[in-house]
Amino acid sequence: MSIRIDRDKCDGCGLCAKICPGNLIRMEGEGKNRKAVMAYPDECWGCMSCVKVCPHQAIEYYLGEDIGGKGGTLQAKVNRKAIEWTACQKGCLLEKIITSREASNKY
Amino acid sequence: MEQKTIQADLLIIGGGTAGCYAAITAAKADPQLKIVVVEKADIRRSGCLASGVNALNAYITPGHTPDFYVDYAKKDADDIVREDLLLTLSQRLNHVTADLETMGVPILKDEAGHYVNRGPRNLKINGENIKPLLARATRRQRNVKIINHVNIVDYLVADHRIYGAVGFSPVTETAYQFNAKAVIIATGGASGLYRPNNPGFSKHKMWYPPFNTGAGYAMGMRVGAEMTTFEMRFIALRCKDTIAPVGTIAQGVGAKQVNALGEVYETKYGLKTSQRLYGTVQENLAGRGPCYLKTTGIDHQKEEDLYHAYLNMAPGQTLKWLENGGPSQQNVAIEGTEPYIVGGHTASGYWVSTNRETTIHGLFAAGDVAGGAPQKYVTGALAEGEIAAQAAVKQLHETTRTAPVTIQTQAEQLFAQAQQYLHNDPTAPSIRTVETAMQLAMDQYAGGISQHYGYTEAQLTTAQAKIAELQAQIEQAFAPDMHQLMSLYEVRERLLICQCVIAHLAARKETRWHCFAENLDYPDLDDQQYHRYVNSVYHNGKVEIRFRNLVKRADVYEHQN
């Protein structure tokens, strides 16, 4: 499992590179061409910290084929009260789930 | 390489659960102290709590006492625990929980305003945001300086007394020297010692953070700190492939562990942590695998609740269900992970006094890096952070000391060593090659997944020989940039921990805990010989074993030297 960064959506803010607990994302280029790059795709823990911190939903998460990934992706849009999760597969929406940040887990 | 020197009264290495809470505690205890937290990533999302946790696993629920918790942890580990450590942390579990709530962590309450427990020791929370909240509370302390993105590699120690530490940025060409009067080590446990469940592309899809590589253990070993119980490895029972926790499914929807024939087997082997795992291994060995959590038939609402719960702590599992069919249609396959060394779940780590001082004067340990107190989890790590910080502050008030001149020379030698790694021969075996070989050797000869966690003395001898070879190789490896320099140090420290694990496994000539330490030459319990701790000190390249008698609950343990 790992993440993919969409260059076109990335504005080079650098938040993801700062937050990754494994220091796996690198900022490359200058000015308008400054972009985040996943430098070590096979070292990702899958913690989603970068996905959640990105203000432009430029990062998506996927499962490697070796652990049953079938082209599905997960994205997150975070606000103070909730996280809106979007799971897609090959361009089609699988499911949208909203988790409250204030409510506890039922389990 | 640029060199920076940073002065602190109290240096905290590792801004995770225990480290952040230690910083908050020390700052409140003495607002004049200069406290520095140094972290290899960013404290907002580093360590075990990065993706969120699901519950608070250690809490004294109404009708129970701290002694109840000590009894539980002691029984689960078949007595090889430090009851003094367990008791002192258990006494603080509820007050650190209340503090977490004031930081903003949602804890489930009933209509009367009482916490809702999940079993006799757990609370239900929303733990997705726990780390950013803890980090914010840490940042609010005015006398705490946080330095993110510095990987600490070694202590500065003279005459068994600590004076600081040295580290490197994984991004820019910067070396750091920290000078401090007291140090708290809180770098967590060690993953990546053994070949993981998914050794290919998803090799870092493991339970324990792949970035907690045991720096704290290795640095301590190198300066001769005493370590305890490294033979009590922790192996988790997890959802296959995603390595997501199983407890939420088991307790949330009441799913039982069943084998491929659909038989419930957990009651057959016992309910201790190690027995649940052992049962699964045995069913597989008997040809009745794979094993599952029986979830088929749960209703739609329960399935949705599981999707939500996993998004808050292990989102990969939710994606896996969405891609491959949910738990109402398919049972969830389970498997054991590779072994980890983690003092928050089992008892491996620094040998500490009751106030969490290690055998190095002025160096305190808290959380997964500290030994003797298993089952501490999030709240236990916070509690230990608090104990260590209070003791460190007290010591700072009582003693003053100046660093001997040799400390500066030590720091310079460490910087020179890093330069050497950056200039080694690029054609030497790569860091990755050495890492893979280490994991394979541990897997095959020191009781990894492929061996169903069992090992023999003969195998351990082979493992030790292979690790020694790899230790020589890693010194020759080439680090082309600062990130790879960090990787090199990580493999180097894990090799040293492997050496310690092997020595401890060999020293406990009995099988007290199935799977965690499955000694095939000595398959039975031997209380006469081994109802005591296996400790060790690293000296002249060798791990020297020393046995110690069990410390009692009411004891206040202090080091003798």
Ligand SMILES: Cc1cc2nc3c(=O)[nH]c(=O)nc-3n(C[C@H](O)[C@H](O)[C@H](O)COP(=O)(O)OP(=O)(O)OC[C@H]3O[C@@H](n4cnc5c(N)ncnc54)[C@H](O)[C@@H]3O)c2cc1C
């Ligand atoms: C996936 C997962 C889920 C869990 N779920 C739960 C749960 O639901 N409930 C529960 O009660 N417990 C849970 N636990 C256990 C609990 O989270 C841990 O026991 C506890 O957080 C450990 O705290 P720590 O401070 O020792 O380690 P950490 O919080 O991991 O802190 C260690 C810190 O040190 C840093 N570091 C490491 N090496 C260096 C270095 N060389 N230099 C500088 N910094 C360094 C790391 O980046 C990290 O920030 C879970 C653990 C994991 C891994």
Ligand code: SF4
């Ligand atoms: S998912 Fe986590 S480990 Fe992977 S790149 Fe993002 S922040 Fe880093």
Ligand code: SF4
């Ligand atoms: S957080 Fe998003 S926008 Fe910012 S650098 Fe990363 S990918 Fe680009």
